[in-house]
Amino acid sequence: MHHYQNKRDTPGDFFPMPKAAFRLGLDSGEIAVLAFLMYCEDRKTYQCHPSYSTIGSAVGMSNNTVKKYVDRLEHKGFILTEPTMVKTRDGRAHNGSLLYTLQPIQPIEEAYFERQLREAEAKMHFNNAMKKYEKKGGKANEAVDV
Secondary structure (H helix, E strand, C coil), X not given: CCCCCCCCCCHHHCCCCCHHXXXXXXXXXXXXXXXXXXXXXXXXXXXXXXXXHHHHHHHCCCHHHHHHHHHXXXXXXXXXXXXXXXXXXXXXXXXXCCEEEECCHHHHHHHHHHHHHHHHHHHHHHHHHHHHHXXXXXXXXXXXXX
């Protein structure tokens, strides 16, 4: 019996992508940008600094679209960004690429599920209040999703 060994499956051909990234309400664009940043990151510092155009080339997005997803990932706590400066040969300073620091997933996951729980509880309380109101003879104009 011949065992096929896939030559591309060498340890250097992979990077860690947390499974939780797929459970935390990210859309496909956010996942693509996060995956590329994880691919680029230094495993000791959790940092990288690809340009918007480098990210965009890798995941098939324009610079503006990359910026939108970077902003969303930062807002959701997956990354921190810091501006960097570069000096040209003639000594002038210009903005460089952002420095990205990828954040640990576990606290993000805990906060996400706490928020989901709070939203479910709020919806339950609202629905219970509406039922009491309707029993007292009030009419709900429309069902409202909270």
